[in-house]
Amino acid sequence: MRKFYVVSGDEIEEGKVVDVYFLRTMRILKAKDLASKKVVMEVSARSLPNEEWSWGVLAGVEEVVQLLTGRNVDLYSLRDGDIFMPGMPVMKIEGPYDEFGALETTILGFLCSLSGVATAAAKVKLAAGGKPVVNFGIRRSHPAVSLAFERASLIGGLDGSSGILLEELGINPLGTMPHAMIILFNDPAEAWKAYDEVLPPEIPRVALVDTFYDEKTESLMAAKTLGERLDGVRLDTPFSRRGDFEKIVREVRWELDIRGYKHVKIFVSGGLNEKSVMRLSKAGADAFGVGTYITGARPIDFGMDIVEVEGGPVAKRGVMAGSKDVYVCEDHLTYKVVLTGNSPPRCNVCGKEMVLAYRKFLEGGRLVHKPDDLESARKRVKEVLKKLSCMGRMF
Numbered sequence: 001m002r003k004f005y006v007v008s009g010d011e012i013e014e015g016k017v018v019d020v021y022f023l024r025t026m027r028i029l030k031a032k033d034l035a036s037k038k039v040v041m042e043v044s045a046r047s048l049p050n051e052e053w054s055w056g057v058l059a060g061v062e063e064v065v066q067l068l069t070g071r072n073v074d075l076y077s078l079r080d081g082d083i084f085m086p087g088m089p090v091m092k093i094e095g096p097y098d099e100f101g102a103l104e105t106t107i108l109g110f111l112c113s114l115s116g117v118a119t120a121a122a123k124v125k126l127a128a129g130g131k132p133v134v135n136f137g138i139r140r141s142h143p144a145v146s147l148a149f150e151r152a153s154l155i156g157g158l159d160g161s162s163g164i165l166l167e168e169l170g171i172n173p174l175g176t177m178p179h180a181m182i183i184l185f186n187d188p189a190e191a192w193k194a195y196d197e198v199l200p201p202e203i204p205r206v207a208l209v210d211t212f213y214d215e216k217t218e219s220l221m222a223a224k225t226l227g228e229r230l231d232g233v234r235l236d237t238p239f240s241r242r243g244d245f246e247k248i249v250r251e252v253r254w255e256l257d258i259r260g261y262k263h264v265k266i267f268v269s270g271g272l273n274e275k276s277v278m279r280l281s282k283a284g285a286d287a288f289g290v291g292t293y294i295t296g297a298r299p300i301d302f303g304m305d306i307v308e309v310e311g312g313p314v315a316k317r318g319v320m321a322g323s324k325d326v327y328v329c330e331d332h333l334t335y336k337v338v339l340t341g342n343s344p345p346r347c348n349v350c351g352k353e354m355v356l357a358y359r360k361f362l363e364g365g366r367l368v369h370k371p372d373d374l375e376s377a378r379k380r381v382k383e384v385l386k387k388l389s390c391m392g393r394m395f
């Protein structure tokens with residue numbers, strides 16, 4: 001009997017997460033001696049979940065490399081954390097169809113879900129204008145994917161996440177305090193004092209200030225209670241009271257400042273998205289906790305299509321035939337897609353010869369290029385997000 005109806009890593013690796021029509025297809029192709037035809041398949045996004053968006057952030061590449069290692073395929077792909085546009089082949093897999101064709105379900109499962117999370121994270125991070133954004137949303141997704149989604153949100157450029165399993169990746173989880181704690185003390189000041197007394201000094205003192213009284217009242221209470229030891233206040237205002245959340249933030253900032261508590265930061269959470277984060281950042285919020293919008297993000301609708309069979313270009317309607325390569329100008333974040341074998345194109349902005357955006361991760365199933373570690377991917381994403389912001393390509 002399966003616990004929690006959760007799929008194990010081994011079952012994923014064995015190709016057990018598969019649409020039945022692929023197994024039927026393999027049976028038919030094998031019966032007709034067509035299954036081992038050499039194909040090239042490309043993965044491209046048909047669209048982005050938000051029509052205002054022009055780019056997404058790719059995630060799930062490391063998992064696909066892991067999945068295909070040991071299978072007789074060549075794998076070319078953008079990296080985890082690279083941006084992509086709809087229609088751009090982010091990944092290309094070459095090899096006998098029966099080596100990997102039925103894994104399409106799993107390959108897309110990794111890329112669609114994790115890129116959806118990474119993209120939403122990047123949009124919120126950009127909207128925050130350089131201020132810290134923490135993923136508070138592991139409660140919004142199935143627990144079995146919580147670590148994968150947290151990692152994807154970090155690949156998207158977030159500054160931290162709340163789940164303790166992150167410690168496995170050498171990352172300290174971040175958080176403040178729940179309303180439950182304050183309710184059990186039945187006295188916000190006693191709860192904040194206990195937090196300050198019991199927890200080690202390296203944990204920031206951020207007091208939740210909206211349990212029983214309004215945010216201004218409780219923020220001043222927290223400032224009076226903890227004084228210089230108070231690092232910040234968290235406003236998680238319930239929707240029944242929210243009204244003009246930006247105005248509440250401005251008011252709390254004003255009331256703290258005129259009483260000499262300029263050191264107290266304002267942290268906001270609860271139902272935030274890229275638009276409200278942008279507004280609240282302008283209103284004076286210093287940091288953000290975002291859950292649903294990131295870990296409940298809509299998947300990117302990547303498709304995986306044959307573009308070549310035994311070296312000849314062929315594709316279904318709506319897909320451009322022929323094996324292609326993606327080139328990028330890293331200065332201007334412009335991309336071009338050309339038929340494999342063509343010479344590198346030039347950037348429309350600076351005229352410089354563009355570089356191949358793909359990395360060849362697998363050759364004959366052997367790892368020939370190691371995926372970046374999380375820190376390197378995050379460092380790269382943050383640089384790209386800064387560039388996009390300077391270019392005004394926020395969405």
Ligand code: PCP
Pocket residue numbers: 136137140177178179180236269270271272289290291292293
């Ligand atoms: C929520 C909890 C989560 C935040 C908000 C994520 O507040 O703090 O971390 O919210 P989102 O998914 O809407 O972005 P509560 O539900 O009040 O939980 P708690 O009392 O533990 O703060």
